[in-house]
Amino acid sequence: MREIPVILIGVGGVGQALLRQIVANRGLHAEQYGLRLHLRAVADSQGAVIALDAELSDATLAEVIAVKASGRPLIEHPDGGPQGDLVGVIDVAAHPGALVVDCTASDATVPALLYSLEQGYKLVLANKKPLTMEQEVYHRLTSAGGASHVRHLGRTRWETTCGAALPVIAALNRLAASGDAVERIAGAFSGTLGYVMTGLQEGRAFSDVVREAHKLGYTEPDPRDDLGGIDVARKALILARGLGWPLDLADVEVTGLYPAEMESLSVADFLDALPQLDADFAGQVQRAAAEGKVFRFAATVANGQCRVGPTLVDGASPLGQLSGTDNLVEFYTRWYSPNPLVIQGRGAGVDATASGVLADMVELTYTT
Ligand SMILES: NC(=O)c1ccc[n+]([C@@H]2O[C@H](COP(=O)([O-])OP(=O)(O)OC[C@H]3O[C@@H](n4cnc5c(N)ncnc54)[C@H](OP(=O)(O)O)[C@@H]3O)[C@@H](O)[C@H]2O)c1
Numbered sequence: 001m002r003e004i005p006v007i008l009i010g011v012g013g014v015g016q017a018l019l020r021q022i023v024a025n026r027g028l029h030a031e032q033y034g035l036r037l038h039l040r041a042v043a044d045s046q047g048a049v050i051a052l053d054a055e056l057s058d059a060t061l062a063e064v065i066a067v068k069a070s071g072r073p074l075i076e077h078p079d080g081g082p083q084g085d086l087v088g089v090i091d092v093a094a095h096p097g098a099l100v101v102d103c104t105a106s107d108a109t110v111p112a113l114l115y116s117l118e119q120g121y122k123l124v125l126a127n128k129k130p131l132t133m134e135q136e137v138y139h140r141l142t143s144a145g146g147a148s149h150v151r152h153l154g155r156t157r158w159e160t161t162c163g164a165a166l167p168v169i170a171a172l173n174r175l176a177a178s179g180d181a182v183e184r185i186a187g188a189f190s191g192t193l194g195y196v197m198t199g200l201q202e203g204r205a206f207s208d209v210v211r212e213a214h215k216l217g218y219t220e221p222d223p224r225d226d227l228g229g230i231d232v233a234r235k236a237l238i239l240a241r242g243l244g245w246p247l248d249l250a251d252v253e254v255t256g257l258y259p260a261e262m263e264s265l266s267v268a269d270f271l272d273a274l275p276q277l278d279a280d281f282a283g284q285v286q287r288a289a290a291e292g293k294v295f296r297f298a299a300t301v302a303n304g305q306c307r308v309g310p311t312l313v314d315g316a317s318p319l320g321q322l323s324g325t326d327n328l329v330e331f332y333t334r335w336y337s338p339n340p341l342v343i344q345g346r347g348a349g350v351d352a353t354a355s356g357v358l359a360d361m362v363e364l365t366y367t368t
Contacts, residue, residue: 004037004365010106038055110137122156165353172331189327189347201285203285232299325347329343
């Protein structure tokens with residue numbers, strides 16, 4: 001049995017789901033892969049629980065999940081202690097062959113991630129931020145263990161940074177490995193924005209759909225975090241960098257769904273002010289329909305550039321046919337033309353995302 005030391009950074013929704021899935025899949029991993037994932041440490045923003053013996057027991061992991069699910073910090077776990085320094089946690093807890101898994105949404109993990117690679121450990125990232133900082137950080141994170149032009153054959157996996165567990169990065173890497181020239185990628189990478197655009201297409205008022213999505217908890221507490229498009233911009237940048245394009249986040253052209261002057265409003269005032277945008281959106285949807293097009297909040301990666309924002313697409317295209325909260329990606333390449341390679345499905349949710357992280361972990365176990 002191969003025993004793989006694991007350090008999990010971030011025990012929010014995805015991190016907790018991952019711990020549950022690791023425990024639930026122990027039999028499968030043992031029988032099919034001859035593998036046992038040994039949790040050596042789990043860390044949140046304030047504390048960590050570190051194994052004193054070979055691994056944290058499944059009972060301890062259940063307590064970790066219970067503490068975090070009740071909204072408490074890991075420091076309050078009976079075996080928890082403060083963590084001021086993730087590098088220190090990794091230093092104490094990791095062993096050769098370790099997997100370090102980043103399920104935070106913070107760039108504060110970067111020193112620990114780089115340190116892990118220096119030690120020869122492997123990385124799985126659900127966190128987009130480290131991959132959308134300076135290009136030098138991206139290259140160091142993704143190239144370790146592989147030649148720079150074959151990043152995906154190295155010691156890092158980041159499938160869930162783009163479309164959750166959908167195999168978007170895997171598809172991109174396979175196209176690259178086969179020498180198929182990717183001419184354009186177009187995708188809908190936000191379930192929340194998909195919901196809003198579907199509502200608009202059904203003839204509903206913009207303010208009505210956004211307020212409903214907010215009330216149902218489909219948006220972030222401040223809906224501008226979704227409507228501004230920055231999360232989609234990070235995903236587009238990760239795809240562009242995956243194609244080898246030397247772009248930074250500032251190079252991504254982002255058009256959000258509200259004007260800059262609404263940025264300074266409180267959340268309540270923003271929601272109250274939304275009706276002033278209704279007529280403009282309704283007009284745009286009607287004009288699009290008159291041309292046989294539909295309005296999508298899309299990321300477009302083409303001609304060395306990334307654009308993110310409301311986009312008119314052909315109503316008959318896969319993206320044009322999309323409705324609801326699914327993510328969808330079209331790859332237009334030399335061999336996938338005129339019809340694109342299409343990947344569609346759930347692009348968010350803690351369990352789906354955790355399943356993608358777990359798949360990355362198992363795959364990496366077989367990478368030297
Ligand atoms: N949720 C989804 O559907 C989904 C889909 C695809 C990708 N993702 C990505 O997956 C990641 C995790 O998402 P989530 O929904 O689980 O987020 P979350 O619920 O906000 O959890 C984030 C976790 O990271 C911890 N954290 C923050 N800063 C830290 C630091 N400096 N050191 C150690 N831990 C730190 C937080 O600690 P505290 O508990 O102490 O605050 C928390 O446990 C994000 O990057 C997200 O973009 C999520």
